[in-house]
Amino acid sequence: MALARLVSPILRIAELVFATIVAGINGQYLHLARGASSWSLGRFIYTEVVAGIAIFFSLIWLIPFSSGFVHWPIDFVISVTWFAAFGLLVDYFGGSCGGVFNWDNLHIVRGDQCGKWKAVWAFAFLSAICWLVSAIVGLLWVHDRERRTYERRSWRGRSRV
Numbered sequence: 001m002a003l004a005r006l007v008s009p010i011l012r013i014a015e016l017v018f019a020t021i022v023a024g025i026n027g028q029y030l031h032l033a034r035g036a037s038s039w040s041l042g043r044f045i046y047t048e049v050v051a052g053i054a055i056f057f058s059l060i061w062l063i064p065f066s067s068g069f070v071h072w073p074i075d076f077v078i079s080v081t082w083f084a085a086f087g088l089l090v091d092y093f094g095g096s097c098g099g100v101f102n103w104d105n106l107h108i109v110r111g112d113q114c115g116k117w118k119a120v121w122a123f124a125f126l127s128a129i130c131w132l133v134s135a136i137v138g139l140l141w142v143h144d145r146e147r148r149t150y151e152r153r154s155w156r157g158r159s160r161v
Contacts (some may be wrong), residue, residue: 009062011134016058018127019082020083023051025120043088050081052125073139075131082128089121 026047033041057078061071097114 011130011137012058012062015130015134016062018123019051019054021123022120022127023048023055025116025154029116032156043085043092046070047085047089047120050078050085050102052083054078054131060078070138070142072135072142075135079128079131079135080122082131086121086124086128089091089117089124092130103118125139 026044030041030044030048031046039047055072097117
């Protein structure tokens, strides 16, 4: 499972970068819409909270001495929350910015709102995928570790005290 030790930090850095991008763009929108009711901004607030939680955990789990792979259930839960945020945002905009994975109508101009929201959609989706892959890698690592520990146990003879 040496590959898992190499892949995990790369995934954590990607999760951190993607969550930071989503938090920045979404936070800018929340700042501009600060007079609106919190009920109408609920999905954006949810996305900001998910991004904040993802930033926190990706920073904590980037520390080399933290228990690397045993927290795969939390990775899976964060992946599900990212998928929910992605779905909520796509549902909110409907087809007003074109199809979800249709990038033809984007213009690289300052203030292109559809471009900003498609970036949020893309990075929320990529973050969900990264967290899901982290959960799968962690699950495989834990399963392999338990199997190796079980095979090493020797039940023959007396135990040493």
